[in-house]
Amino acid sequence: MSVAARARTRLDLGARRLRVSAVPIVQCGLAAGLAWFVAADLVGHARPFFAPIAAVISLGVALGSRLRRTAELVLGVSLGVLIGDLLISWIGSGPWQIALVVALAVAVAVFADGGTVLVAQAGSSAVLVATLLPPGQSGGLDRWVDALIGGTIGLLVSALLPSHPLGPVRRQARRALDELAAVLFGVAEALRGRDEEAAAEALRRARRSQPLVDELRASVKSGREVTAVAPLRRPHRAEVARFAELAERTDYAFRNTRVLARRALTALQDDEPAIEALPDAVAQLATAVQKLTAQVGGGDREAARAPILDLVHDSPILGAAAGDLGVSEQVMIAQLRSIAIDLLQATGLSRPEAQRALRAEL
Structure with a gap:
């Protein structure tokens, strides 16, 4: 340049x-x-x-x-x-x-x-x-x-003369979700290429993600303070509360992603076999995170729900019996399900609703 x-x-x-x-x-x-x-x-x-x-x-x-x-x-x-x-x-x-x-x-x-x-x-x-x-x-x-x-x-x-309570929250939410998607894509590529170093880098990146979650929580706290002090911003209280739930679910999703990345690295280091569809499932979940990120700026978060449910309902490995999977595969698939529940809650579902949605009961 x-x-x-x-x-x-x-x-x-x-x-x-x-x-x-x-x-x-x-x-x-x-x-x-x-x-x-x-x-x-x-x-x-x-x-x-x-x-x-x-x-x-x-x-x-x-x-x-x-x-x-x-x-x-x-x-x-x-x-x-x-x-x-x-x-x-x-x-x-x-x-x-x-x-x-x-x-x-x-x-x-x-x-x-x-x-x-x-x-x-x-x-x-x-x-x-x-x-x-x-x-x-x-x-x-x-x-x-x-x-x-x-x-x-x-x-x-x-x-x-209040600042807009949602501007910083939206920016921080996009940053955190973009990083979550990037880590998931990194894990998918590491599994697909059987690349230990790529898996290790994805794990390091996941472990460095906590400041993004902390900044998102801080921006939500500030947004709540603005809506409490400034009369002109009180109509935004409900939306700030939704971002508080998003911040909580993003935190849990990152924690589950760290476990996923650590298990992927262990599986590669031990040369454990992996189902071919597993990297695709991880990448599909990363794409679902991107869909959610696209709705953070004021769109309809429910629109991000369908890609998550499509992954869970259509992916052959997420419905595979435990006896057909290795130990690491079982752990990684369990983490994918947990991340899916976290993301469904980020779209506005309660935990029981998210669990029922995974079982196709909604």
Whole structure:
């Protein structure tokens, strides 16, 4: 790829990231400006820099647990200011005094089992008190109020100008399902080609998949928070709940796929024979995952149900008697059935409904 092509690709990726984060960026800027205005012009604080800082941290460009983060922010500022004001007024300001104040503030925050924001704010507030704002120039209570103003305005801005709760969830769901399909295709190709290294790579890839599931769960949690705080986004609650179920089923499907990949590798290492239709069944299941992925963007997930049921009902090996199969084949087929149940639940069926569907009772 030429230098110009690489530059265009980087620009395209940057522009895409900006489009995705447009609302959070506007939220941060608006909240910071409003926080300064309220603290400086309405409340009358001389240098209320904690207010815009608190507003930006309580929002963040990435969605997260805003209520908890805002509470930790205010508590962290209060803790750092308290320890800084008390100690610096007694021991003075200097390198070792700063080291002591920050260490004590962070230690107290850690002892209180505080989160990352609480610990960071306790330490940074202590630094500011000990250096830029020694006691007497600005009251500790003013700084605490500024943090409270900023955090509150951050929450209000997120409620009145909310991000779309489903956008990040859909992106993360597609990423996770794409990876699940890729792992299944990898297992199918390894079995078809009797390739141990390909099976090992599929297993490694499956084991690296957990962060994708964790990110999907985090985006669902953020979506729920947006629908709870923002009145304009409450109609999306039901869809976010459906994605919560999808995230749960995707997690289980990945776990079963790891077992499938591990057993495929073991079978190849031990040179166990494999039914010729087994790789095709695994690939067909991967294709069913792709069908589900295509419906994540707002389509009808029930449309992804038929390929899964076709595999289960039409594949000769999934209905084969256990006595006709080797040990590894039995394990892999059992995992395929389990993954099929997980995917059927991801399309909206309950577990009993999914089990009945596998038995062609629906």
